[in-house]
Amino acid sequence: MGGPALRSAEWDFVAARRRLEDKPKSAGEKLTSIDDAAARVADGDRVAVGGCLFSRTPLALVREILRARRRGLTLVRNLMCTEGEFMMAAGAVERVMTAWMSIGLPWGVSKVMRHYVESGAVALEEWSHLALGLRFRAAAMGVPFVPALTMLGSDLVAVGGMKTVADPYSGETLAAVPALFPDLALLHVHRADRFGNCQIDGYPHMDADIARAAATVLVTTEELVTDEETRRHPDRTVIPGFLVDALVHVPFGSFPHECYGLYEADFDHFGAYTASIDARGPEVAVGDYLARYVYGPPSWDEYLDLFGGERLAHQRALARELTQ
Amino acid sequence: MTVTSSELLAVQGSRVLRDDTTVFAGVGVPLLAAALAQQRHAPKLTMVIEGGIIGPRIKPGRLPISTNEMRAGHRAQMLPGITDTFLFAQRGFLDYGFMGGAQIDQHGNVNTSVLGTDYWKPKVRLPGTGGANDIASLCKEVIILTAHEKRRFVPRVDFVTSPAWLGGGDSRRRAGLAFGGVSRVVTTLGVFGFDPETRRMRLDALHPGVTREQVREHTGFPLLEAATVIVTEPPAAEELAMLRALDPERRFLG
Numbered sequence A: 001m002g003g004p005a006l007r008s009a010e011w012d013f014v015a016a017r018r019r020l021e022d023k024p025k026s027a028g029e030k031l032t033s034i035d036d037a038a039a040r041v042a043d044g045d046r047v048a049v050g051g052c053l054f055s056r057t058p059l060a061l062v063r064e065i066l067r068a069r070r071r072g073l074t075l076v077r078n079l080m081c082t083e084g085e086f087m088m089a090a091g092a093v094e095r096v097m098t099a100w101m102s103i104g105l106p107w108g109v110s111k112v113m114r115h116y117v118e119s120g121a122v123a124l125e126e127w128s129h130l131a132l133g134l135r136f137r138a139a140a141m142g143v144p145f146v147p148a149l150t151m152l153g154s155d156l157v158a159v160g161g162m163k164t165v166a167d168p169y170s171g172e173t174l175a176a177v178p179a180l181f182p183d184l185a186l187l188h189v190h191r192a193d194r195f196g197n198c199q200i201d202g203y204p205h206m207d208a209d210i211a212r213a214a215a216t217v218l219v220t221t222e223e224l225v226t227d228e229e230t231r232r233h234p235d236r237t238v239i240p241g242f243l244v245d246a247l248v249h250v251p252f253g254s255f256p257h258e259c260y261g262l263y264e265a266d267f268d269h270f271g272a273y274t275a276s277i278d279a280r281g282p283e284v285a286v287g288d289y290l291a292r293y294v295y296g297p298p299s300w301d302e303y304l305d306l307f308g309g310e311r312l313a314h315q316r317a318l319a320r321e322l323t324q
Numbered sequence B: 001m002t003v004t005s006s007e008l009l010a011v012q013g014s015r016v017l018r019d020d021t022t023v024f025a026g027v028g029v030p031l032l033a034a035a036l037a038q039q040r041h042a043p044k045l046t047m048v049i050e051g052g053i054i055g056p057r058i059k060p061g062r063l064p065i066s067t068n069e070m071r072a073g074h075r076a077q078m079l080p081g082i083t084d085t086f087l088f089a090q091r092g093f094l095d096y097g098f099m100g101g102a103q104i105d106q107h108g109n110v111n112t113s114v115l116g117t118d119y120w121k122p123k124v125r126l127p128g129t130g131g132a133n134d135i136a137s138l139c140k141e142v143i144i145l146t147a148h149e150k151r152r153f154v155p156r157v158d159f160v161t162s163p164a165w166l167g168g169g170d171s172r173r174r175a176g177l178a179f180g181g182v183s184r185v186v187t188t189l190g191v192f193g194f195d196p197e198t199r200r201m202r203l204d205a206l207h208p209g210v211t212r213e214q215v216r217e218h219t220g221f222p223l224l225e226a227a228t229v230i231v232t233e234p235p236a237a238e239e240l241a242m243l244r245a246l247d248p249e250r251r252f253l254g
Helices: A013-021 A034-038 A059-067 A082-089 A111-118 A129-141 A156-160 A207-213 A227-232 A267-280 A282-295 A300-305 A309-323 B005-016 B029-040 B082-091 B132-138 B212-217 B237-246
Strands: A046-049 A073-076 A093-098 A123-126 A145-148 A163-166 A173-178 A184-193 A216-225 A237-239 A246-249 B022-025 B046-049 B096-099 B141-146 B182-187 B190-194 B201-206 B224-231
Touching (some): A034 A059, A034 A216, A034 A246, A059 A184, A059 A216, A059 A300, A073 A082, A082 A282, A111 A267, A129 A173, A129 A207, A129 B082, A129 B132, A184 A227, A207 A237, A267 A282, B005 B182, B005 B237, B029 B046, B029 B096, B029 B237, B082 B132, B096 B132, B201 B212
Parallel strands (some): A046 A073, A046 A184, A093 A123, A184 A216, A216 A246, B022 B046, B141 B182, B201 B224
Antiparallel strands (some): A145 A173, A163 A173, B190 B201
């Protein structure tokens, strides 16, 4: 029995480079609407998601992709959280690549993941956390693989189809971690100007590498700043505008996940969500959740209204307390 | 108040950590153990967390749930990003890796991926490696903290997520893992090491009141025994007080 094997499009650095060479790399306007940004995602795309677990997840973009009823996606994220559960339950993904999936220790092993992966509806291809990071790093470097000392000897090697390479100098066996060039990157950042120059506070996660690895980059930002503001602190820019294809201004664009320094994740919301799954099973519970939070509210503002201003203000205060 | 299993693991685990070292700690009991060591006997210990965090100060009552949320990085010294954080370990800067385990075998290999023999058709899909495989591959020394149950201590794990001594002998080295390996397994019954030749698990110490028979009963494979099996010191009042102050809501201490 086998599962998904390594596909050449993942590591084909020549094709990935040609794709970039053929693409406009404008320093011009990137600001657009959320539905226009999400319309760039096609069925069957390989989509990399920035942030990590419930930190800086581009949930507004994920929601819009679900609303567009995309199918056959491959979702790639180092640690996968509720966004992966939504994609599974909505039938949007056929394959996920990750190092770990669930929400967090207090909520146990993801029942949604278990349901869709154990039944064979979705293939979960597991890589180590560093190996996934290096797959993005290799792609960001424009090379087909990077040598590393991790994942060797484990059964993860066969799952992802990773090969080893002999060090041409010492003869030692090294992991040849293959590049991963996504079709799309979905990212959420703290601030950006209208030309797509992006700055991130707190945890950088893997966003900068993902932006360099992907063919198309979609970004939502908490704050929209002027060109002057970017130029005042250029050392803080981690993604230059010419990498970015579409930018959307979405305050609270990760909620109920966290955004460093701005708002803490809504753990009560996770608790209610998992309690509903425990009570009614993944298909019904997540189906109802999607109807209420994804397919229901036409705009992100109306989505946020479901949480209420008081809750948002509370989560802001908690974030300030933790980071000051 | 009696000592819970998690408290026992955290205290016994914390004692393993020496001062002037670095530890790569997973959230939950491993992080509590590291924070306790730092407060009690290892003030010059640096904690590293896989979400991309160096030198955090754990805030009592606000323990992190994940390795990459704001709580984990409270008053940290550096937030280098995830890939670069692991690369500190690959370079050799991390003395200890501190992790839990779902299923562990006689050579210390850990499975946190799937139960069942076919990866693509698992009986039970578990969350996965996260950074555990990398910690097990790259740190100078790995210490596993786990509840001691027969269903966890199996002759062979269904799936090697985190490599320890693989098939024993020099098989780790032959796989290309030139460094590290699991040095100790701290459980709710005792402390275990590995025979330097065969790399089979060996009983080194029993917690007070625990018998060899109890250990054998709860282990699914034959254990070696050290020439002298010692008895560990029970958690001291001071250690328990410090530990409980870190987790007043008893989110991880049970």
